[in-house]
Amino acid sequence: MTQILDVRVLDFVGFRRRGNSEMARFSKKITDFLTTEEIRQVTRPTDRQGALAVGTSWALITGAFALAAWRPGVATIFVALVILGGRHLGLAILMHECSHRSLFRTKWLNDVVGKWLCAEPVWQHLDKYRKHHLAHHAHTGTAADPDLVLADPFPVSGMSVTRKFLRDLTGIAGAKRLYALLAMDTGYIEYTASAGAKFIDQTGRTKWDVVKTGWRNMRGMLLTNGVLLGVLALAGHAWLYLLWIGAYLTTFSLFVRVRSMAEHGCTDKTDDQLYNTRTIIAGPIARLTVAPHRVNYHLEHHLLATTPHYKLKRLHKLLKERGLYDKSHIAKNYGEVLRIVTTPAS
Secondary structure, eight states: OOOHIIIIIIIOOOOOOOOOOOOOOSSSGGGTTHHHHHHHHHHOOOHHHHHHHHHHHHHHHHHHHHHHHSSSSSSHHHHHHHHOOOOOHHHHHHHHHHTTOOSOOSHHHHHHHHIIIGGGEEEEEOOHHHHHHHHHHTTTSSTTOOTTTHHHSSSOOOHHHHHHHHHHHHHHHHHHHHHHHHHHHTTTTTTOOOOOOOOOTTTTOOOEEEHHHHHHHHHHHHHHHHHHHHHHTTOOOGGGGHHHHHHHHHHHHHHHHHHHHHHHHHSSSSSTTTTTTTEEOOOOOHHTTTTTTGGGOHHHHHHTTTTGGGGHHHHHHHHHHHTTTTSSESSSSSSHHHHHHHHHHH
């Protein structure tokens, strides 16, 4: 799907019900609030800003490693784990941008940089994710939404959220995610970027088939992580790679959970994306952890899906000034979101 087609179909018109197929829709048109020129400006990516976003994430990763290597200790390792967990999510967010081909103006940069510098280092697959994610946009809030399972359980009790966070920080949730990724990449379950994967019939498959499938799907992840480990080893600090894995199993699990519950949890039960998606105002700490690369402007992303993340704040300001958000879900911060999703249903 080209960028122009993505904008025109997903954003300007919106999806309507067709026959028996439930399709996500908007009750208002974005063109009623923005001019064609304004839409063109906010959806136009640049290669320079795309490269800056990727470079910034890897610079923060380098800085986290350097901090821990400079003075290993409880405090520096804790800070490194927080930064690295946020950058695991940050790279996943940049992969998400590339799935819309909105990070770079040059199409092939979205595919190449999105795969090798964003997706593979954090054990993601750009092409598979793109298919999954565009289905989420097309069916948001409907039974056909592949991510509906992430929002449906809320609200839950505060104790339930606490247990979830503890499973994240102790690595239990991360270990389950690794098991699921291994099962997906070796062909035992279907690919999903959310939850509820279906098992694949193994009739006729040999162990060699499993190995070949696993190698085909995991070689990019193994190569990029091998390069990372090699660079750290050449720097004389191979042990720092344990922090990369540790953050993936702990802080990243926590951050991605908070981000996930914030975007659609406890919004309206409707297929109208003005009301089934939330934007959260994020401060500096949130942008470092749960909301890298302006992912907190999630409503704006659903309204104009090919808007580069570095223009979402501008889009938010324009639409707010023109009254589009009168009844939409806009949270003041992530603390407010946590209070919302832990409020028992009346």
